[in-house]
Amino acid sequence: MQEEQLSKEELLLEIEKLRQEVENLKREKTDLEILLETTSLHSDSVEAELHDKALEAVREGEAKLAQFLEAIPVGVAVLDATGKPYYANRAAVQLLGKGVVPSITVYKIPDIYQLYVANSPHLYPVEELPISRALNGETSMADDIEVHQGDLIIPLESRGTPIFDSNGKVIYAISVFQDISDRKKAEAERQRFTNELFELNLNLEKALDAELELTDAYGRFVPHQFLYFLGYESIVDVKLGDQVQQEMSVLFADIRDFTSLSETLTPEENFKFINAYLSRMEPAITENNGFIDKYIGDAIMALFNGEADGAVQSGISMLQTLADYNQQRQNSGYVPIKIGVGINTGTLMLGTVGGQNRMDSTVISDAVNLASRIEGLTKEYGVQMLISNQTFSRLHNPADYSIRIVDQVKVKGKSEFVTVYEVFDSDPPEVREGKLGTLKRYEEAMLLYHQKSVREAGKLFEECLQKNPEDRVSQIYLKRCRDWRSLLKDF
Template identity: 55%
Template sequence: MKRKPTILIVDDNPGNLAVLGSIVTENGYIPGFATNGAIALASVKKKRPDLILLDVMMPEMDGFEVCRQLKQDATLADIPIIFLTAKTEKEDVIAGLSLGAVDYVTKPFNKSELLSRVNTHLELQATKEELRNTLEQLEKQNNELHSKNVKLELLTQELAEAQKEKLFQLNQAYERFVPRTFLGLLGKQSITDINLGDQIEREMTILFADIRGFTSISEEMTPQDNFDFINNYFGQMEPIILQYQGIIDKYIGDAIMALFPYSVDDAISAAIAMLKTLVNYNKILQRAGLPILQIGIGIHTGPLMLGTIGGQNRMDGTVISDAVNIASRIEGLTKTYRTPLLISEASYLGLSETAKYLIRRLDRVKVKGKSKYVNIFEVFSADMQEVQAGKLATLDLFEKAVHLYQQQSFEKAQELFQACLSQNPVDATAEIYIQHCQKLMVNG
């Protein structure tokens, strides 16, 4: 059963006490009485009321002093006080409210108006009390959560650095789905500013990276092992792309598609770093008894449309461009030429300083699905030192052989490729070219 509010009536006039007591009782409240200020203070301290109706003009201690003393007591200061007095001067009203009273009603009073004010302030007080209780509950829950968080922090300190990175990324969740750089390129400050159809057109460099033979690797694993394995690999590659100002547009199975909006050098440097990181990561995989990885990376530069596609209830940020398809096809050619990193001529010409990288012209190919030929170049800056040395030593010889091959002088081209292979026996691309020359010479 709901508790009835108590109202302390303070007045030195017995008639006023009787009238107010009757009004309070009739409206479902429990009255308390005090005939002067001292009795009122003692009564409040003994039993706290829900509201006080306080006369001002009383002997020895007036209502203003009673109010002042109550407001100075932190345990009683929140009790709502309504002055009910014959003092009607504006200065008196201001004085009463300044002392902390919630209302000021002058005599003679209107019964309905007085009850309305009493009801309002009791409801406000009840709301405050409810809010206070809610805040206390929230604080208690917060303390409990804090205690659990402390325990969780102690546990997380024992996890590997990769796990810490995942936890950090969870705190930045929305950026994982819509990178801040992507928003910036669209001229948006927040994901909430994105609208379906927002788009820009500009030249960018596209990078595709794909794991070689991942289907065979995944067949030997459980679904959970597959997810853990591929996510750990992505966890190695993602920071490198971000370090070189790249945007991961999407993960496609075991492949990564990334955009580099600012320079070709960013994309090439990222690709080289990815391949070097993979060498060290493979050592970790080997020690753990897991299969080591090989990847192919294709890079192309060209105009593209970057924006949002989809419907009103589901949209995605992506790019649309023929340049994307070319980058993907070039990545596929890394299998053909048995080399991990190929770039298009457009990317080669976009480099700020080609001398910073180890590059050789590889071929002029008709990319699958395209009518125009594309010149492709091998970047071998991430190769082992002995492999780099061999390719540098045979650089001129190799490019002459490629030129002869394209001129369909297959016999002379084969001789030069064979000479390259003799000087550099680990040049897999030269070996591939020799096989092609032999096949073409036999078939005409």
């Protein structure tokens, strides 16, 4: 029969009550002994009367203590100073399976009462039992004791307390213990729940990691920034037809004469070359707050949100990176490559297109088409990088860059003329210095040209070329001026 289980605080309170009762009994006994000593000078009748009263008081105290011990709902066992069992209350007998066995000593207690270390086949070490430690004057507690009664196993929590005489010598050792089956079951249930919760969290973390891996993997095909603009965190949330309008700068970069170059390479060499080139260009874009929307063969299309400076700085960085790459190629015996960079800024639509079984992210806008066509103009004007007037006007401070106007052109599919500018920060040092040194004269020549003063403009372009013979744009305009003058002569 399982007794009511007490909390640790309640158990300690019961032990304190027990200690008080024992101390009171000791004091009563001492008082009676003193009284008997003081009566030694009285008559035999008086002494006998006092002796009887003293014995009666002792018996009443013992009966009161026994009544108290039998009433408490926890087991109480007492050893005398020699380590022999002295007393066990009713609850102790039920828990231990037997009462006092006076013929044994403390060393036999684990074997006689079948006390084991919890969850093991080993008898509990006698020196670790709280009641044994109490004989040594220690107060201790243990909750890893099990009583084996045949097939029944009862887990116990036990506390040992020493009782001292007036000289500080241990005269009794008291052990108070109770069945903690319910507590152990609750702890096991809590541990099981904790393990299940841990496993659930672990599975959840694995699922989240798998989703992140999936998103990262898809991020190599659909940029994370694209998902961000659409308002999603995961690729699995994207739906066909999702779209958003955004003002962005669009950068196109393309390798010059790639077809001729690729014809000299095997398919494997082509892929190695393309990946070597593209892997070097990517950081120049991402480090300037851009992202690659797509690769179109050897061409790169990148998008930049916010100010146009990120796109322009990215283009400069790409061309500077290309110069270092070309040096490595030349050192390895390969021919250098050239690229053109075109940038435009405007409103565009980002979204998903396709069908139920195959869809792709894309950008649709005249701004995108114009950026591609501006990149194509770099070949015509013999420059590395051109930007539109829309990009130029959105630069935070155009004076931070080496820029000059190139032309007003009417590109295919556009009815209005578009002003394009050359950004030549990444030109070879001697070419860049030549353009900077003739910039004022060049701008005057361009102004005169557009005012149709071709003779004066031509002279200034000639002066530019004298100081900077590699200036392809000045060469083009000088030819235009001469052609125009020849045309006027014919009339």
